[in-house]
Amino acid sequence: MPRRLTSVLSVSALAGALLLTGCGEEEATTPSSSISGVQVTGEAQKEPKVTVKAPVAVSRTESQVLTEGDGAAVTKDDLVTLQAILVNGKDGKVVTSTWKTGTVGLDLDDQNLFASFKSQIPGKKIGTRMVIASTPADAYGETGNQQLGITKDDPVIFVLDLVGATKVLDEAQGTAVAPKKGLPTVTMNAGKPATITPAKGVKAPTNTVVQPLVEGTGAAVKKGQTVRVAYTGALYRNGEVFDSSANRPEQPWFEFKLGEGQVIKGWDTGLEGQKVGSRVLLVIPPKDGYGEQGSGDKIKGTDTLVFAVDILAAY
Incomplete structure (x- = not known):
């Protein structure tokens, strides 16, 4: 998570x-x-x-x-x-x-x-x-x-x-945004984790990349707000999904307070200012993720992470 x-x-x-x-x-x-x-x-x-x-x-x-x-x-x-x-x-x-x-x-x-x-x-x-x-x-x-x-x-x-x-939205709603070249691609799968495909031959970035894929029409989320999202996270090196809210059908979303350290730094900084209804691609290097210690069995200390995040509500 x-x-x-x-x-x-x-x-x-x-x-x-x-x-x-x-x-x-x-x-x-x-x-x-x-x-x-x-x-x-x-x-x-x-x-x-x-x-x-x-x-x-x-x-x-x-x-x-x-x-x-x-x-x-x-x-x-x-x-x-x-x-x-x-x-x-x-x-x-x-x-x-x-x-x-x-x-x-x-x-x-x-x-x-x-x-x-x-x-x-x-x-x-x-x-x-x-x-x-x-x-x-x-x-x-x-x-x-x-x-x-x-x-x-x-x-x-x-x-x-x-x-x-x-x-509360069920998924991102808004205007599609053409992503910059060289970024992982995201394919949404109804009721299942998104498919995240790394760009071939492109080195992982050293700084967090924030790329809207859908721009919502809601208010921009701010520090201190509770934000509800649906998400899929995958490894940059091979696209393997390590976590997704879609794998928890009884509650296929996640809530956290933005900017208070309840999530990894790449989420706190990358989602601030994004609009409710947006789908955001986050490419997060270890320094803004889980650091040198990694997390669990799948995420190594050297792993860059890729998230597709739908912002469903903020309050």
């Missing part, structure tokens, strides 16, 4: 990978919740205080808009970014919050996402603060979440601030 650190948040376990935080006192500017036993107070765009009079009985999943945003309405296939506080409805304890760790992105089209999110978030406007009272089945389901102390019988209260939403 192109990453150096394991940092991808599983959308099927929103709270399980987050840090525990407390809730500070805020001015009570958020309207009170009409969901029985739940009180939310706090200023807009700041961490709210959530108080739950437990145990909360939730016979069906329901939600309430506390403050309505003025942005576009979220659709059922958006990737929505949000801040979230999770409370165990059985004992009223706040068990996770994203307010100290930053927003998370949830793909509402993901079949593994909580049913309570999939049913309650679509249609709400960006900028909205809302509360969801979820049945156990519509949250952690039959397994519960042992790490968080949530059993299969515990209802869950979510307080969400909807920060943004974007569409």
Whole structure:
């Protein structure tokens, strides 16, 4: 994989990978919740205080808009970014919050996402603060979440601030770009790794080469954004594929924060400024890849790497 650190948040376990935080006192500017036993107070765009009079009985999943945003309405296939506080409805304890760790992105089209999110978030406007009272089945389901102390019988209260939403592409979309001569060629194979063919008789470059193959129409990606990509990586010396997101059909994409060292240097520098929807050819020498130590059994310390990267979303 192109990453150096394991940092991808599983959308099927929103709270399980987050840090525990407390809730500070805020001015009570958020309207009170009409969901029985739940009180939310706090200023807009700041961490709210959530108080739950437990145990909360939730016979069906329901939600309430506390403050309505003025942005576009979220659709059922958006990737929505949000801040979230999770409370165990059985004992009223706040068990996770994203307010100290930053927003998370949830793909509402993901079949593994909580049913309570999939049913309650679509249609709400960006900028909205809302509360969801979820049945156990519509949250952690039959397994519960042992790490968080949530059993299969515990209802869950979510307080969400909807920060943004974007569409997620299935593949690169845009205008084809004629690559410079002497570069490896890329042939896309639906549902399979791309075929990468090295240029015959051409020495590997000493500096990273960035060549758009398709120029997307989306916004240019910036440092600090979370970028979702699909990719295939191959060795420059023989075109052997050593990794591809297509080999993981249950999640045929990869996410990372750009410019924070979560991936090899050639990715951080080569993808910055490229537009969402683009397909980018990266030819990366060892100094911008895995260095003299190489990686795994296939990548030697002298290997130049070739990646075909589709930028599917950024948030």
